[in-house]
Amino acid sequence: AQSVAQPEDQVNVAEGNPLTVKCTYSVSGNPYLFWYVQYPNRGLQFLLKYITGDNLVKGSYGFEAEFNKSQTSFHLKKPSALVSDSALYFCAVRDGGSGTYKYIFGTGTRLKVLA
Amino acid sequence: DAGITQSPRHKVTETGTPVTLRCHQTENHRYMYWYRQDPGHGLRLIHYSYGVKDTDKGEVSDGYSVSRSKTEDFLLTLESATSSQTSVYFCAISGGLADTYEQYFGPGTRLTVT
Numbered sequence: 001a002q003s004v005a006q007p008e009d010q011v012n013v014a015e016g017n018p019l020t021v022k023c024t025y026s027v028s029g030n031p032y033l034f035w036y037v038q039y040p041n042r043g044l045q046f047l048l049k050y051i052t053g054d055n056l057v058k059g060s061y062g063f064e065a066e067f068n069k070s071q072t073s074f075h076l077k078k079p080s081a082l083v084s085d086s087a088l089y090f091c092a093v094r095d096g097g098s099g100t101y102k103y104i105f106g107t108g109t110r111l112k113v114l115a
Numbered sequence: 116d117a118g119i120t121q122s123p124r125h126k127v128t129e130t131g132t133p134v135t136l137r138c139h140q141t142e143n144h145r146y147m148y149w150y151r152q153d154p155g156h157g158l159r160l161i162h163y164s165y166g167v168k169d170t171d172k173g174e175v176s177d178g179y180s181v182s183r184s185k186t187e188d189f190l191l192t193l194e195s196a197t198s199s200q201t202s203v204y205f206c207a208i209s210g211g212l213a214d215t216y217e218q219y220f221g222p223g224t225r226l227t228v229t
Contacts, residue, residue: 043205044218044220092158092218094216101209101210103209
């Protein structure tokens with residue numbers, strides 16, 4: 001069975017500082033990994049994904065994430081945080097080798113960027 | 116935004132009544148999903164569909180049924196609503212002609228069961 005863990009309910013960071021939002025996963029096959037962002041009273045928006053290839057993936061709004069197979073992690077990063085980055089972030093995984101089309105989400109991490 | 120709409124956007128209903136939520140897409144994506152979002156639980160998959168008339172259960176399917184009679188519509192039915200089904204429900208799609216694997220989400224339906 002596939003699963004995702006986001007160990008931090010909330011991350012606080014000062015504007016201009018680098019940010020990291022953590023995600024670890026478990027799948028039996030090849031992991032397809034995703035990050036989404038949710039602003040208040042909105043649906044989720046896709047940020048970036050890892051399917052195959054380069055371990056460092058870049059996405060929207062200056063975000064990037066690094067796939068680490070040995071640590072089964074896919075942490076979201078940004079070199080310099082903006083107040084407008086404050087939102088709820090979700091990591092998700094799909095087992096790419098199983099033929100399933102189920103996506104499992106983590107519990108979410110609320111990012112608060114302080115001015 | 117991907118062409119996904121959900122209706123209704125808000126609903127208040129009484130315990131024991133049936134409720135149907137609709138998800139409509141104009142993107143011709145193959146896969147459609149229903150999730151519920153609750154504080155502390157994130158998004159949990161209720162049911163999903165991998166084609167017309169083809170559906171499968173997710174993590175929290177008890178008390179819910181789904182139907183997909185055409186590509187563009189995916190219905191979620193609560194046969195007899197309970198207060199524990201008070202939640203925000205999101206529809207998502209994936210698997211377009213050039214499948215890029217990510218999901219696209221609708222705006223959500225806030226359901227309150229009193």
